[in-house]
Amino acid sequence: MSADEFLMDPAVGFADFLSPGVSPGDLPELDRLARARPLLSAFTTLFHGSEAEVLLRVLVLGEIGRTADAPRWSPEALRARFAFIDPVKLETVLRRLRDHALLRVVDSQYQLSDIGRNACAALAMLLELSGDEDVELGFLTAQIAGLQAVDGDTGDALQHLLGKLNDLTLHFEDAIASGSEFRIIAARRRLDANGRWLERGTALLRDLLADDDLPFERARLAQRIGLAQSRLARVDASFQRALNKIESQRVTLGGSGISSSDVAGWLRRLDSAALAALAADALAPCPDLTLLAGDHELLDRAEPTLSAEPAGDAATALPAPDDAPVAAAPPAEDLHLLERFAHRLGALTGPAALADVIPGSGFAQASYRMSLLALLRDAGASGDPAVEAGDGPVADFLRLAIDVRFTEHLQSLADDDIAAITVGEVLPRGAS
Structure with missing residues (x-):
């Protein structure tokens, strides 16, 4: 049966799926598919039925096509090769592949047909890339x-x-x-x-x-x-x-060195039961209004307001001028750790791994150094003119001619305070 006869055949019933007045022979898309019926029939044969049946057919077809030196198989060789499959089930698979032209029998021996080999090659490529x-x-x-x-x-x-x-x-x-x-x-x-x-x-x-x-x-x-x-x-x-x-x-929780991203990552690894247990005593279905507007709190605020006398014609003149109080100097921030770290980076003559630069003096100070390197990398990438014009230890640190490189990988450390550290390096700018 030709492609045109197949499309127009009432037994096929293509016309039942089309809009009124549309003929299957007028659609070039259907004509192309109708000409490829043998190949489409091969894939229908393979993938029709339960998942177990599909896997078994693909397995048998792939093993038969994998042997290039001996492309023909006798029934005894097939039963020996697939001894792990029930003989009745194996015979059913072989018969279905043979009846639908995926396998052919020549001199009582099985071999792949041309369509079967094409289907087998296409599946092999998909499985290789899966x-x-x-x-x-x-x-x-x-x-x-x-x-x-x-x-x-x-x-x-x-x-x-x-x-x-x-x-x-x-x-x-x-x-x-x-x-x-x-x-x-x-x-x-x-x-x-x-x-x-x-x-x-x-x-x-x-x-x-x-x-x-x-x-x-x-x-x-x-x-x-x-x-x-x-x-x-x-x-x-x-x-x-x-x-x-x-x-x-990113927000760092106190001086612990743990950031909000670390907390979010930890929460994402918990299952629903663990998350429910964490929120058991922390969340309420509705706010407790008695705590927000209790009777005693309302009375304490209403009493002085109701008992206060009207202001009347109070004097509105400004008070006499007075000298502004001298405020004490704010406490200076301790930047000794930053200055020592900047001196250490400035003395580098070649690349140095983060595992050699960051650890030391505990987890908190190591986290501080890591955050300084992240700040240095961002300042170098943005080229902020405010950094070049700034003054002080922080601005001097951000002007260091140091490149910082981070990766997404971790490496273990033999350190009591730090179990693992990001793989990366710092190196003087211009060094290879």
Whole structure:
């Protein structure tokens, strides 16, 4: 049956799904799918039924296609290879694959059909990339590379790639707009995981645009993909600016060195039962109004107001001038730790790891040094002219020609007060 006959066949019933007056033969989208019925039927055969049945069919088909040296299997060899499967179930799987043209029998031996091998190869690629966070980007990039290598039509694959890149851009913009440190870090990690696919996609686009015979619409689509990749390449700087803003607003709990982000991260790791236990005595379903407006408090405030005499024609002249009291000098802030740390950083001649610079004299002082390095990094990145014109130990510290680099990784320390520290380094500006 041809594709046109298949679409118009009343037994198929395509007309029941279309609007009145629309003929299935007038839709080019349906015509393309109708011509690919054998391939679509193969995937229908594989993925129809329960999850256990689907996994079993994919397993058997993949193992049969994996042996390239001996592509034909006798029934005895198949039973020996799949001895862990019930013989009746195995025979049911083989019969279904054979009846739907995924397997064929030649001289009483099983082998993959052409459609079965194509389906097996497509599944193998998807399974290979399934460990990545964004399997779609890797699969689409590989698909474009394959089509380009055999001079195939890359139009649909380029459209899908552009859609995926735009989806990633919107996801990253939403993470930045949320202002959540945890969402921004997770989005940044996702961007790093897709970095290799973005680089390979850029190389593929260069090769594609170098073709002088490339149609105009295809070249325009490739340029739009290039712009989308450029936006993703710049989003890392946006992540850093958002994290710097969050860093400037972070609150440290007293002199403990524990910040509000540490508390939020700890709370996110608790389950619902632990959170309910923490809030058991801290929250009330409604405020206790008796504490806010009790009888005694109301009487104490009303009595002096009611018993006070009217002011009448009181004198409104200003009091005689008097010398302003001399206020005592405010207590000076102890900046000895900052000055010693600044002298230590200024004496560096090469890169030094944070694990060598930060620890010492307990957790509180180490946290203070870490916060000073974060402040120094932000001042160097922003280039604030107020820092250059400032005076005092803090301004001198912020003008140090020191670069600070943080990462998202941790390393353990053999220290009684500090269990782990961020991996990073400080180095004199201009040093490699």
